[in-house]
Amino acid sequence: MLRYTLRRLLVMIPSLLGIVVVTFILTRVLPGDPALMITGEQALPEFVEQVRKEYGFDQPLIVQFGSYMKQLVQGDFGYAWHTGHAVLDDLATRFPATVELTLASMAIALLVALPIGVLAASRKDSMLDHTARVLSLIGSSVPIFWLGLLMISLFYASLGWLPAPIGRISGGIHPPTHTTGLYVVDSLLSWDMTALKNSIAHLIMPALCLSMGTMAVVMRMIRTSMLDVTEQDYMRTARAKGLSERKIVFKHGLVNAFIPALTMIGLQFGSLLGGAVITETIFAWPGVGNYVTESILAADYAPIQAMTLISAVLYGLINLAVELIYGVLDPRVRYE
């Protein structure tokens, strides 16, 4: 398995190169003058020219690509004008917030989707099944930026159940001691109950909002593969052996139904990353998604490129991880 993992990582190199080419094309080849992007539309022509020279935008594309690659290999993602920091530093400060949000969303999505998907399949065409299908249809049709605003309107503005949708923790409360950067985990580690309660309260709305799409897809997928699994011989055998219904459904059914759903779950991380951009903007969540939107509004280019590149790499790694988990769940899978 180690050899397989290494080989898969090696195979990723050409596709990484492809990803880098695409991000390069986005910066340099598409219409839009990168020098003008840096200086701003109002800059004096002389200044624009100077920036163009300084950054090598006047060089042939292939030379530019070479220096872009060199930069990337050195871990240099450029400089974010609107914050005044190196992009990599900005990303490092904001990354934990996005990780916390994404993991919480995935957890909520799975906690809701798995049991409902299983129950819907085991009671096919029942009221519960129909409700689950309608819910999953709605979940995959509702734009999250709209859902987020409706949640704010209901849970904050009307009912006042949750704190103002700004950031990860209320202004008057000290963030927990930094260990992982995930506030919920850190406040548990430092046993800071005030911070824990407050950061959970801040996390609920954005995480729920971001989880909807994934929840819908996973629920649907689990239901379908559960229905497929139910027809298998080993399920009949399990029944014939007189196992309890719960054991049949969960031990023999869900474990097998989960395998095809796993690929889907891996792919969902991609849409969670995209969704995080929108969700973080709405809830002023100080993560990388919000950073991307800020950069777009400031016409600051380097951060958008960096984020595009990093998300593609992350996406690839997550899907590799999913493939490896396959083998753990299904011993028949052999890595060769």
Add this chain to the structure above:
Amino acid sequence: MNNTTKRGFPLVWQRLLRNRMALIGLLLVMIWIVLAIAAPFITKYPPNEIRLEHKLLPPSADHWFGTDNFGRDLFSRIVYGGQVTVWTGFVSIGIAFMIGVPLGAIAGYFGGVVSNVIMRIMDTLLAFPSLILAMAIAASIGPGLIGALIAVGIVAIPEFARLMYGQTIVIKEKEYIEASRAIGVKHLSILRGHIFINAFPPLLVQVTLGLGSAVLITSSLSFIGLGVKPPTAEWGSMISYGRDYIISGEWWMTLFPGLAIATTILGFNLLGDGLRDALDSRR
């Protein structure tokens, strides 16, 4: 699949109409298309007419969906916004179809190096989360409808290419293709006359589902400021206006455009699923 194409369109149509969910989807999509086309005839106010004395009015008999912070009638803006949505959806998916399908067909039909090059490029595009790729493309073209259109189109290309590729490598092994080749039919005619025609049903499903995600991505781009420029009425940008008024209680500015987006996407999703079932010859 062959079974369906033999018995043709009437059978598919009949199956589609028997599926309640698909029917709802078809109805939703038709409603929005008709509203968009009929916009000038069914609205009382021009969509961009600013009347500050009427700003932030709640829904009433006069303004069905209320007015926004500039006193513009939200019903007019939503109906006209439908034009933008329908137009961007069809154009961007049209772009994706026109580029992705030939690429997939060529890759699948000729194989070898060409296939490898084309499909690796498609894989690379698929390696990006779609919304993030669309944002990066739209940002580098610059904000505006054209940028959003191109971005959404490019993001959808690999899905069409991959689908067409998969269809082509299966269809090209059929005996009738071999027979056509043997009697000297040109490659282009085989691609057009046999392969495309036989791959059409799944492509149609992909177009329908693709339209749904095109609507979602376009409105998301507009919401974060990368889509249409003001004052053009567009659902995503209307919601971003409404965002500033959500806490002060002017919910209608957000609710109605969002319902428009959600029902359109739901319509395309239901219709796409229904089409897939109706075109499935195993049923």
